[in-house]
Amino acid sequence: MSTDPTDFxxxxxxxxxxxxxxxxRPYMVTGGRVRPVTVDFDLITYLVATATLAVDTPSPExxxxxxxxxxxxxxxxxxxxxxxPLGVVRVxxxxxxxxGLISRYDPPPTDHLPNVETxxxxxxxxxxx
Amino acid sequence: MDSVRSETAPVPQALKILVAGGFGAGKTTLVGAVSEIxxxxxxxxxxxxxxxxxxxxxxxxxxTTTVAMDFGRITINPHLVLYLFGTPGxxxxxxxxxxxxxxxxxxxxxxxxxxxxxxxAAIDYFEQRKTPFVIAVNCFDNDQRYTxxxxxxxxxxxxxxxxxxTDARDRVSVKNVLITLVEHVLTMVRTTVPA
Numbered sequence: 001m002s003t004d005p006t007d008f009x010x011x012x013x014x015x016x017x018x019x020x021x022x023x024x025r026p027y028m029v030t031g032g033r034v035r036p037v038t039v040d041f042d043l044i045t046y047l048v049a050t051a052t053l054a055v056d057t058p059s060p061e062x063x064x065x066x067x068x069x070x071x072x073x074x075x076x077x078x079x080x081x082x083x084x085p086l087g088v089v090r091v092x093x094x095x096x097x098x099x100g101l102i103s104r105y106d107p108p109p110t111d112h113l114p115n116v117e118t119x120x121x122x123x124x125x126x127x128x129x
Numbered sequence: 130m131d132s133v134r135s136e137t138a139p140v141p142q143a144l145k146i147l148v149a150g151g152f153g154a155g156k157t158t159l160v161g162a163v164s165e166i167x168x169x170x171x172x173x174x175x176x177x178x179x180x181x182x183x184x185x186x187x188x189x190x191x192x193t194t195t196v197a198m199d200f201g202r203i204t205i206n207p208h209l210v211l212y213l214f215g216t217p218g219x220x221x222x223x224x225x226x227x228x229x230x231x232x233x234x235x236x237x238x239x240x241x242x243x244x245x246x247x248x249x250a251a252i253d254y255f256e257q258r259k260t261p262f263v264i265a266v267n268c269f270d271n272d273q274r275y276t277x278x279x280x281x282x283x284x285x286x287x288x289x290x291x292x293x294x295t296d297a298r299d300r301v302s303v304k305n306v307l308i309t310l311v312e313h314v315l316t317m318v319r320t321t322v323p324a
Contacts, residue, residue, distance in 0.1 A: 026174050042231070043171070043229070044232075074143055080200075085172045085173055107144070107145075108142070108232070114234060114318075116319065120315070121206065122144065122211060122311050123311050123312060123315070124205075125211075129203070
């Protein structure tokens with residue numbers, strides 16, 4: 001989750017800002033872990049929290065993900081909205097998954113194209129936009 | 130697999146379309162023209178250890194690069210959601226393309242006639258992966274310098290690959306590009322003998 005740098009400043013302008021980039025190195029929130037332990041997550045894997053926000057989580061970032069996934073959201077969208085790199089988010093998702101706090105819904109197998117009915121629905125939907 | 134069915138929330142099926150093209154071709158503009166949300170950005174932080182250095186000094190020579198991917202979303206119906214991902218422009222991030230292209234419905238190669246050669250890499254990539262694609266020629270400010278046939282010839286693409294002119298800022302024009310792509314995919318699915 002992004003932190004407003006000005007929160008830390010009691011008086012005077014902050015000497016760093018968003019333009020300066022992250023103040024904390026990205027993998028700090030994962031405790032230095034760079035890969036998900038067991039599973040990977042596609043960018044369009046859907047995530048849904050199975051827990052309410054009342055549960056304890058290892059970090060505020062985990063909590064932010066739970067908050068976002070109270071409704072179904074794709075991995076790419078979660079990463080974008082918590083403002084963390086994808087790799088970091090994947091590690092956090094793995095934590096939440098192993099704790100049983102989220103469910104994942106993978107896109108269809110990647111070795112074939114969608115069926116005719118799905119494609120026709122997409123064309124129909126696009127025309128109606 | 131790992132999924133546990135939730136009783137409450139309907140989870141749509143997600144599909145993805147890639148938008149490729151050279152730097153400045155208008156990929157994010159195209160995504161923004163049809164997306165129901167302002168294009169979002171995801172970032173991947175890449176850490177590359179220095180080459181040819183001793184292992185114990187590796188930490189000091191690591192460099193990090195951030196690669197950004199912009200994407201948008203179109204809800205087709207409550208059961209079907211389309212995601213459009215702009216691919217990173219630089220060729221050295223091919224491995225990220227692999228991740229993006231896996232499971233993709235198809236791709237739009239956005240070509241800029243001022244720099245047609247910029248789209249060669251993307252065309253080669255999708256041809257080799259057998260990912261269905263269309264070529265959309267972005268006409269900036271109605272500056273239509275070439276015909277579709279001239280572009281097709283210059284890019285040397287197979288006759289069955291649709292090539293069309295577009296304005297990446299225009300919603301109707303971009304919609305038409307996406308429809309052309311999905312119809313192209315539909316044709317391919319229909320002509321493929323089921324395994």
